[in-house]
Amino acid sequence: MQDQTVDQTSELDxxxxxxxxxxxxxxxxxKHEEALVSGNHTVTELxxxxxxxxxxxxxxxxxxxxxxxxEDALRQKFFGM
Numbered sequence: 001m002q003d004q005t006v007d008q009t010s011e012l013d014x015x016x017x018x019x020x021x022x023x024x025x026x027x028x029x030x031k032h033e034e035a036l037v038s039g040n041h042t043v044t045e046l047x048x049x050x051x052x053x054x055x056x057x058x059x060x061x062x063x064x065x066x067x068x069x070x071e072d073a074l075r076q077k078f079f080g081m
Contacts, residue, residue: 008077015070022066026059 033052036045075081
């Protein structure tokens with residue numbers, strides 16, 4: 001039983017770390033997009049800004065997925081569901 005608890009805690013730690021990493025990537029992508037915002041955009045800057053927005057959306061989706069996996073694991077641990 002103790003091995004199962006250790007395995008479960010290890011898995012939760014792994015999922016929590018994955019979630020934190022995904023959040024940090026998302027935050028980084030938001031900061032990158034923010035850095036590209038300026039008053040005078042060239043066509044190249046507009047393209048970079050738009051690309052940064054799509055990257056931010058991808059990072060947001062990854063963070064939400066990691067959060068869901070962690071929440072699901074917590075529900076399994078505490079409620080068996």
